[in-house]
Amino acid sequence: MLRKERITLNKKNQGWLQEFLDNCQRQNKSPHTIKNYRSDLEKYLTWYENQFRGPISQKNNDTIGRYKEFLLNGGEVNQRAHLFRRLFWFLKSRRKKLVQKPLGNNSAKRHLSTLKNFYEFLKQNHEDHSKLFSINPVKEKIHSIKVKDIDIEHTPILPYDQWRTLIESTYRTRERVILQLLYWGGLRLSELSGLRYNDFQATRKTITLRRKGGYRHELKIQNFDEIFKNIQFMEQSAKSEYIFVNKSNRAISTRSMYSLIKKLLLRSNCSANIGPHSFRKACATNLYKRTKDLLFVRDYLNHSDAKVTQTYIDTNTLYLEHQVQ
Incomplete structure (x- = not known):
């Protein structure tokens, strides 16, 4: 600096x-x-x-x-x-x-x-x-x-066993929704922080996200029903159009969101090097494991190039699962 x-x-x-x-x-x-x-x-x-x-x-x-x-x-x-x-x-x-x-x-x-x-x-x-x-x-x-x-410090993936421990030890609805959107949606912090209640479309089972570059992207997210059920519960007592707010009922900042996620990870004794982006890498790996479609994963994560998407797919995880099979 x-x-x-x-x-x-x-x-x-x-x-x-x-x-x-x-x-x-x-x-x-x-x-x-x-x-x-x-x-x-x-x-x-x-x-x-x-x-x-x-x-x-x-x-x-x-x-x-x-x-x-x-x-x-x-x-x-x-x-x-x-x-x-x-x-x-x-x-x-x-x-x-x-x-x-x-x-x-x-x-x-x-x-x-x-x-x-x-x-x-x-x-x-x-x-x-x-x-x-x-x-x-x-x-x-x-x-x-x-x-x-x-020389490159690669983002580690959030292992499945640590994900299960994390989600099972998190009881507050707000915190569970944050973790679900990160793990199943692969959202960036800026996209997560700016979410509004009306971004969720129940009939189409989609979320409208404000992606990089300012354009809006409608995502058909995994496990929508489970997430939306929690969103509806939160909306009953909401005082703002934003889902995740600060004490002034304004959209939470990305820095505050980052700190909250790190706090949840620390509380569940997750590995010290795991961070918010580890969820995005887990989302990419799990999607590719299920679909074997790199272009689908690229579009889901909103990458402009499939080469970038390849760096998010954890080959070690895929290799270990292949060995087990």
């Missing part, structure tokens, strides 16, 4: 950054994703302004290559500040610095992915009236970072 206080950037760079973040919000990106985008881009823009003293529309040779080396090898750059802060630092004979510790390949790759998305947005946003960003400087072949499988 760059710093806790607000940093000062070149006005043009600050404006382009804000345009990108506003667009992410319109696309229904999660607050956590937007926060990471802001952190990554503020770090890059601080580094850029220290190196080139101007807006990112300037043409500089292999800017991304140099920044890639900064991420991988580490370094220090001075941060710009407001005039009064500059005077204060002068009097104190010190400057605030951005200290970058060397990143692993996986973290550096994520940073470059953020830059690629940022420049692609600027390119598309300016192509009709300006040539400032006619080329995306992040080149796949030149700036790619190879990540070995050993």
Whole structure:
């Protein structure tokens, strides 16, 4: 993280950054994703302004290559500040610095992915009236970072025995519904947190979800009857259109939802590395085991590419069950 206080950037760079973040919000990106985008881009823009003293529309040779080396090898750059802060630092004979510790390949790759998305947005946003960003400087072949499988921290699947212990030891209806929607629906935290009572269609046995990108997707969820029975019970005493609410009867935040799920996992003595995404991986694996249809699982989880879906299917679980058979 760059710093806790607000940093000062070149006005043009600050404006382009804000345009990108506003667009992410319109696309229904999660607050956590937007926060990471802001952190990554503020770090890059601080580094850029220290190196080139101007807006990112300037043409500089292999800017991304140099920044890639900064991420991988580490370094220090001075941060710009407001005039009064500059005077204060002068009097104190010190400057605030951005200290970058060397990143692993996986973290550096994520940073470059953020830059690629940022420049692609600027390119598309300016192509009709300006040539400032006619080329995306992040080149796949030149700036790619190879990540070995050993460097990747894979999301563990929620084993079936731990799922049974978890659901059988959870008695509150609200908490049971959360677990059921995660395990049988494979919902993302943002989709789960924003659910409304009228999103459930009893006649069609479907749930309408607000997916990534902001569009609505009607999902025919597994075990609908059992889930809907609990939803109807909750609705009898509901004071909000949202199913999962905070003390102010507003939709619960994704961060609060994450904390609640981790609390339930801890209470049931589930493995420490199990998290909310482990449910999604279990959902994908169980669906594929039952249907043997990768494209069906892809559509169920709302993935844009079946290659992504393949990473959610736990091959070890499938192999062990095949051995038993």
